[in-house]
Amino acid sequence: MGKVQNQNRIAALFFLFTGLFFALYARTVEIGTFTEPGPGFMPFFGGLILAGMSIALLFGTFIRKMTELGSSFFPQKDSWKRVVAVFLALIVYNLVLHHLGFTLTTFFFIFFLVKFIFPQSLKRTLMVAILSALGARLLFISFLETQLPKGFLGF
Amino acid sequence: MDLTNYILLGVQTLFTPTNILFCFIGVVMGTLVGVLPGLGPTAAIALLLPNTFHVSPVSAIIMLAGIYYGAMYGGSTTSILVNIPGEAASVITCLDGYKMAQQGRAGPALGIAAFGSFIAGTISVLGLMLVAPPLAKFALAFGPAEYFSLMLMGIVILIYLAAGSMLKALMMGIFGLLLGTIGMDAISGTQRLTFGILELCDGVGFIPAIMGLFGVAEVIANVEQAIRTDVITTKVKNLLPNLKDWKDSFWPIIRGSFLGFFIGVLPGPAPVISSFSSYAIEKKLSKTPEKFGTGMIQGVAGPESANNAATGGAFIPLFTLGIPANSVIAVLLGAFMIHGIQPGPMLISKYPQLFWGTVMSMYLGNAMLLILNLPLIGLWVQVLKVPYPILFPLILLFCLVGVFSLNFSQVEVALMIGFGVFGYLARKFQFEMAPLVLALVIGPMMENSLRLSLIISQGSPWIFIQHPISAAFIFITLVLLISPLVPWIGRRRKKLREKVEGEQI
Amino acid sequence: MLAILSIFTMDATALDFPKGPINYWNPFNPGGEVDIAARAMQPYLEKNLGVPLVVNYFPGAGGALCWSKLSAAKPDGYTVGGFSIPHIILQPMFMKDVAFKTDDFVIITIVEYTPIGLAVKKDFKANSVKEFIEYARANPGKVNCGGVGKFSGHHFATLQFMKLTGVNLNYATFTGTSQVQTAILGGHIDAAFTNSTVLVTSRDQIKVLAVGSPERMSQLSDVSTFKELGMEFYPRIARGVMVPKAVPQEIQARLEKAFLDTISKAEFKVKMEQAGFVPQVMGIAESQKYLDAETKLLNKLIQDYNLLQPTK
Numbered sequence: 001m002g003k004v005q006n007q008n009r010i011a012a013l014f015f016l017f018t019g020l021f022f023a024l025y026a027r028t029v030e031i032g033t034f035t036e037p038g039p040g041f042m043p044f045f046g047g048l049i050l051a052g053m054s055i056a057l058l059f060g061t062f063i064r065k066m067t068e069l070g071s072s073f074f075p076q077k078d079s080w081k082r083v084v085a086v087f088l089a090l091i092v093y094n095l096v097l098h099h100l101g102f103t104l105t106t107f108f109f110i111f112f113l114v115k116f117i118f119p120q121s122l123k124r125t126l127m128v129a130i131l132s133a134l135g136a137r138l139l140f141i142s143f144l145e146t147q148l149p150k151g152f153l154g155f
Numbered sequence: 156m157d158l159t160n161y162i163l164l165g166v167q168t169l170f171t172p173t174n175i176l177f178c179f180i181g182v183v184m185g186t187l188v189g190v191l192p193g194l195g196p197t198a199a200i201a202l203l204l205p206n207t208f209h210v211s212p213v214s215a216i217i218m219l220a221g222i223y224y225g226a227m228y229g230g231s232t233t234s235i236l237v238n239i240p241g242e243a244a245s246v247i248t249c250l251d252g253y254k255m256a257q258q259g260r261a262g263p264a265l266g267i268a269a270f271g272s273f274i275a276g277t278i279s280v281l282g283l284m285l286v287a288p289p290l291a292k293f294a295l296a297f298g299p300a301e302y303f304s305l306m307l308m309g310i311v312i313l314i315y316l317a318a319g320s321m322l323k324a325l326m327m328g329i330f331g332l333l334l335g336t337i338g339m340d341a342i343s344g345t346q347r348l349t350f351g352i353l354e355l356c357d358g359v360g361f362i363p364a365i366m367g368l369f370g371v372a373e374v375i376a377n378v379e380q381a382i383r384t385d386v387i388t389t390k391v392k393n394l395l396p397n398l399k400d401w402k403d404s405f406w407p408i409i410r411g412s413f414l415g416f417f418i419g420v421l422p423g424p425a426p427v428i429s430s431f432s433s434y435a436i437e438k439k440l441s442k443t444p445e446k447f448g449t450g451m452i453q454g455v456a457g458p459e460s461a462n463n464a465a466t467g468g469a470f471i472p473l474f475t476l477g478i479p480a481n482s483v484i485a486v487l488l489g490a491f492m493i494h495g496i497q498p499g500p501m502l503i504s505k506y507p508q509l510f511w512g513t514v515m516s517m518y519l520g521n522a523m524l525l526i527l528n529l530p531l532i533g534l535w536v537q538v539l540k541v542p543y544p545i546l547f548p549l550i551l552l553f554c555l556v557g558v559f560s561l562n563f564s565q566v567e568v569a570l571m572i573g574f575g576v577f578g579y580l581a582r583k584f585q586f587e588m589a590p591l592v593l594a595l596v597i598g599p600m601m602e603n604s605l606r607l608s609l610i611i612s613q614g615s616p617w618i619f620i621q622h623p624i625s626a627a628f629i630f631i632t633l634v635l636l637i638s639p640l641v642p643w644i645g646r647r648r649k650k651l652r653e654k655v656e657g658e659q660i
Numbered sequence: 661m662l663a664i665l666s667i668f669t670m671d672a673t674a675l676d677f678p679k680g681p682i683n684y685w686n687p688f689n690p691g692g693e694v695d696i697a698a699r700a701m702q703p704y705l706e707k708n709l710g711v712p713l714v715v716n717y718f719p720g721a722g723g724a725l726c727w728s729k730l731s732a733a734k735p736d737g738y739t740v741g742g743f744s745i746p747h748i749i750l751q752p753m754f755m756k757d758v759a760f761k762t763d764d765f766v767i768i769t770i771v772e773y774t775p776i777g778l779a780v781k782k783d784f785k786a787n788s789v790k791e792f793i794e795y796a797r798a799n800p801g802k803v804n805c806g807g808v809g810k811f812s813g814h815h816f817a818t819l820q821f822m823k824l825t826g827v828n829l830n831y832a833t834f835t836g837t838s839q840v841q842t843a844i845l846g847g848h849i850d851a852a853f854t855n856s857t858v859l860v861t862s863r864d865q866i867k868v869l870a871v872g873s874p875e876r877m878s879q880l881s882d883v884s885t886f887k888e889l890g891m892e893f894y895p896r897i898a899r900g901v902m903v904p905k906a907v908p909q910e911i912q913a914r915l916e917k918a919f920l921d922t923i924s925k926a927e928f929k930v931k932m933e934q935a936g937f938v939p940q941v942m943g944i945a946e947s948q949k950y951l952d953a954e955t956k957l958l959n960k961l962i963q964d965y966n967l968l969q970p971t972k
Contacts, residue, residue: 004585011584015326022333029345035614039340039347042602043333050329057322079379086375086551087576093555094568109555110548117378118544128545132552140556148560201690201717208703298848339721342833344754344810351757353728356721422842476845477861478838482689485838489691492857492935493699499861562720603835610832611804611849 005061012058019050082117089113102141102148107133158284165511169519174214174512181218182520185225186527189232192239192366192557196226200486212494213509217516219487224276224466224517227426228524231268231459235261236535237550239370243361243596244426244462246589247434249369250316251447251454258450261536263396267404267452268459269528270396275412275460276521279467282416283474284514287503290468291475294420299607300618302423304628306601309428311635312435313590324590327581331594334359335602342606354566361596363558363567367574368581368588370554374547375579395532396452404456407437411460418461419468422480426462426469427596431589433461467517474502474510677737677911681712684901685733685741687726689719693857693937694742694899697771700931704922721758722809724751728759735904737911740768745898746813749955753962754811762955763905766912767947769919770900772937774855776817777871777883779862781847789869789889792851796827805829806840806852811967817853817872817895819961824891855897856880857936872896873938898940898954900947916943 022043032038093109100108111129114120120128141148168174180203188199199222207215230241235252248268255264282290297305310328317324337348338358349355396404414436415429437457438447447454469480477498479485491498496506503510538546558571578588612618620626688694695715702713718726727748730741743765752761778789786792796803807814810833818831832849834840841858843849845865859868860879868883872895876885886893901919903912922928924941932939942950961967 007584011323011586015330018330018333022336025348029347030343035609035616037606037609039336039343039345041606042598043336043347046329046333046336050326050333053322053326053329057326060322082378083375083579086378087572090371090551090555090572090575091569094565094572097559097565106552110552113548113551114545117547120544124545128548132549136552136556140560148556149563197690201715204690204699205702205715208699295842295846298843298846300848339755341809341835346756349757353721353725353757353759356724356755356757422838472842476841476865478841478845479691480838485689486691489696489699492696495931495934497861497934497936500864562718562725607832607834610830613802613830 008061012054016054019047022047098149103137165515168508168512169515177214177218181221182225185222186229189226189229213512221520235264238373247430247458254450265532266396271408271456271460272463273525275464278412279416279464280517299604300622300625303604304625308628308632315435328590328594331591332598335598363571366554367571368578371575372578407453407457408460411457412464415461415464416468419465426465429461429465430458433457678711683739684715686717687723708918724758731760731764735906765902767902770942770947771923773896773898775873776895778869779866780851800828804849806832806849813897814853860936
C-alpha cells in the first residue's frame with residue numbers, strides 16, 4: 001500500500017470529519033435561504049463542499065495505483081522526540097509567560113531549545129540564551145515599548 | 156498652478172532638515188517592523204504618534220507614511236529567508252522566494268524584491284500625482300456586489316496558484332473559508348464557533364495563522380531532520396540579480412506595479428489580492444508555468460511589485476475622499492484630525508503643501524529604502540549562516556513575541572501553536588498552506604459582501620449581474636473555472652477525430 | 661481637633677495620587693474617535709496630573725475585550741479606559757460571554773459625542789427629511805439604510821427613527837464606518853445613519869438631511885436638527901473615560917478634576933469641533949444621569965422591537 005495513498009486517505013478522513021462538523025454546527029445557527037443567507041449559510045455549504053471533496057479524494061486513493069514504497073512517518077527514529085519537545089516548549093512558554101515575565105521565560109525557552117534539541121555545549125547555550133533574552137528585552141521592551149509581561153520577580 | 160509648480164512646492168516642503176529626518180525615521184522604523192514577523196506598521200505608527208504632536212502636520216504625515224510603505228519592503232525579507240511572511244501580502248513571496256533562497260539565490264531574490272518594490276513604489280507615486288481624483292471615483296464604484304464578485308474571482312484564482320494537486324489546494328481553500336466563519340457574524344450579530352472565548356469574537360486572526368502555518372510548522376519540519384548542515388546551501392553565489400534575472404523580471408515588475416496600483420485604490424485587503432493576482436498572471440503568461448513554486452524569479456518580482464504599488468494606491472482614497480482604505484491608513488486619518496486637518500475632497504486644494512510634500516517624500520522614501528535595503532542583503536544572508544540549532548529558537552521566539560504583542564493574548568499564541576501542529580501535519584501530507592491563509596483573509600469579506608448585497612437588493616441575486624463591474628468579474632470567474640476544461644474537451648475531440656479518421660482509412 | 665486632623669489626612673490621601681504614570685486603555689484602534697479625543701487631552705492631562713499618560717490599545721470584539729479587562733483591573737486609579745455609549749450598555753445585553761456589566765464602572769467624564777445624522781446619496785429623490793419619510797412610506801422595506809454593526813448606536817438610531825415615523829427601512833449592516841462612507845458616496849445604498857464626522861468630511865458629496873444634536877452643529881450650519889423638525893430624536897455616540905467602580909472616591913474626584921479642567925479649555929473644544937465632534941463637559945454625576953437616561957431609552961426600544969429574542 002503506497003505511502004501517498006495512505007496519507008491521502010487519512011487526510012481525506014480528517015477533512016471529511018471537519019466538513020461535516022461545520023455543516024452540522026451550521027444547523028444550530030440559522031442557515032437561511034439563497035436569497036437571504038443567515039449566519040449558518042457559509043459554514044453549511046462550505047462544510048458540505050469540503051466533505052464532498054474529501055470523498056472524492058478518498059475515491060482517488062482506491063482508483064489510482066500508486067506503488068510508492070512506504071517509509072516511516074518520521075525520517076529518523078527519534079525525530080518525534082524533537083518535534084514533541086519543541087511543541088511542548090512553545091506551550092510552556094505561553095503558559096508561563098505571565099508568571100515568570102518576559103525576560104526569564106525567554107531565557108529558559110532559548111536555553112532549553114538550544115541545549116536539548118541539537119545539543120550544544122553548555123557554555124554556548126548559556127551565552128546564546130543570555131544574549132537572546134537581553135537582546136529581545138532591549139529590542140521589544142526598551143526600544144519598541146511593547147507591553148510584555150513582567151513576572152512575579154518584577155522584571 | 157500647474158503640475159511643475161506643484162512639484163516645486165512639494166520639493167520645497169520636503170527638503171527641510173526636519174522633514175528629511177522624519178522621512179528617514181519613518182522608513183527605518185517601517186522596515187524594522189516589517190522584518191519582525193507579527194509586529195505591524197500599526198504598532199509602529201501608534202508608537203511614534205505622540206512624537207508627532209509637537210511638529211507640523213506635514214512632518215508627521217511624512218514619517219507615518221514612511222512607516223507604512225517601509226513595512227511592505229521589510230515584509231518580503233523574512234518571506235524569502237525563512238519562509239515566514241511578514242504579513243498576509245508577503246505570503247505569495249514565500250512560494251518562490253524561499254525556494255530561491257534554498258538554492259543559494261537569496262541575494263537575487265532579495266535584490267529583485269527591493270528593486271521591484273522601488274520601481275513599483277515610484278510608479279504608484281506617479282499615479283498618485285497624476286490620476287488621484289479620477290481613480291477615486293473608480294474606487295467608489297465598488298460596492299458590496301462588486302466586492303463579492305472580486306473576492307469570488309480571487310478565490311478561484313487561488314486554485315491556479317497550486318503547485319501540486321488542485322483538489323488538495325481547493326480543499327485547503329475551503330477549509331480556510333470555513334475557519335474564516337469563526338467569530339461574531341457582523342450582519343446578524345451571532346457568535347459562530349467562539350466557544351465562549353472572547354478573543355475569538357473577531358475571528359481567527361491571520362497573523363497567528365501565518366506565524367503558525369509558516370513559521371512554527373516550517374521550523375518543526377526542519378527540526379525533524381537530524382542534522383541540519385545548512386538551511387541554505389553554503390555558497391551564496393551572487394548577492395545581486397544578474398542580467399538574466401533582470402530580463403526575466405522586467406515585465407512582471409511593470410505588470411505587477413500597474414495591477415497593484417489599481418487594486419490598491421480599492422479599500423480592503425488590496426495588497427493581498429494584488430500580490431496573488433500578480434502571481435497568477437505571471438504563471439499564466441509564463442512559458443513554463445509548471446516551474447512556478449520551484450524558484451522562479453517572476454514569482455517574486457511580480458507579487459512584490461504589486462503589493463508595494465498597492466500601498467501607494469491606498470493613499471488615494473485618503474487624500475481625495477478622506478476614507479481610509481485599511482486600518483493603517485485609518486491611523487493616518489486620525490493623525491490628520493488630531494493635527495486639526497479636515498480630511499475630505501478639499502484636502503488637496505486646501506493643504507497643497509501637505510499633499511505634494513507627502514508625495515515628494517514618497518519618492519525620497521522609496522529611494523532611501525532601496526539604498527538601505529541593498530547593503531542589508533549581505534547582512535541578511537549572513538543571518539542565514541547562523542547554525543540552525545541556534546537560529547531556530549530565535550525564529551520561534553520572534554513568532555511568539557510577534558503574535559503575543561498583537562493583542563497580548565495567550566489565546567492567540569495558543570492558536571498559533573495549534574496552526575503550527577496543523578501546518579506541520581499538512582506538510583507531511585502534502586497539502587499547501589497558501590490557499591488556506593489567503594482564503595482565511597478573503598473569506599470573511601466575501602461572505603459579508605455576499606450577504607450585504609442580498610440585503611440591499613432585498614434578496615434578488617441578479618444584483619451581481621446588474622452591476623457592470625460585478626458582472627465582469629463574474630464572467631472572468633466563469634472563464635477561469637471553465638478554461639482548464641477546454642483543453643480537455645479539445646483533446647477529447649481530437650481523439651474522437653483521430654478515431655473517426657482511423658476508421659475511415 | 662479631630663476636624664483639623666481629618667483635614668490633614670484628607671490632604672495626605674489626595675496628594676498621594678498620582679505617583680506614577682496613568683494607563684489609558686483604548687478599546688479601539690489607533691486613529692479612531694476615542695484615540696483622537698485621548699490624544700487631544702493628553703498634553704493637558706499630563707500637565708494637570710503631573711505624570712505621563714500612557715495610551716494602550718486593546719481593540720477587539722467592538723470594545724468588549726478592553727472593557728472586560730478593565731472591569732477586572734486593579735481599582736487604584738492608575739488604569740482608566742475610554743468608552744462609548746451605547747456600546748457599554750448594549751454589549752452586556754446582547755453579546756454572550758462578555759465579562760463585564762455596565763455597572764462595573766464609574767464614568768468619570770463624558771468628553772464629547774458625535775451626533776448621528778441621516779444622510780442620503782447624492783442623486784436620491786428626497787431633499788429633506790419630510791420627503792424622505794414620504795418616499796419611505798411609499799416604498800416600504802425598499803429604502804436601504806446603512807449603519808455599522810447590529811445592536812449598535814447606528815442600528816438603534818435607525819430603529820428609533822422607524823418607530824417615530826412609522827416607516828420601514830431596510831437596515832444594511834456594514835463592518836466599519838469607512839465602508840458605510842464608501843457605499844453611500846458610491847450610491848450603493850440609499851441612506852445611512854452615520855457619525856457626524858463622516859457627515860462633515862463628505863458633506864459635499866452626499867445630502868445631509870438632518871442631524872441628531874440638540875442645536876445645529878457649527879460645522880454643518882445649514883443642516884437642520886431632528887428637533888427642529890419636531891422629532892425628539894437625539895441619536896448619538898457619546899465617549900469619555902471611566903474607571904472600575906471600586907476606585908476610591910478621592911481618586912475619582914482627582915481624576916474628575918483633571919479631566920474637567922482639560923475639557924473645559926477653549927483650545928480643546930475648538931480642536932474637537934474641528935474634527936467634527938460636539939465637545940461636552942460632564943463630570944461624574946452628570947455622566948451617570950446621562951447613562952441612566954440612555955439606558956432607559958434603549959431598554960424601551962428593545963422591548964418595543966422585541967430584540968432580545970434570538971434574531972436572524
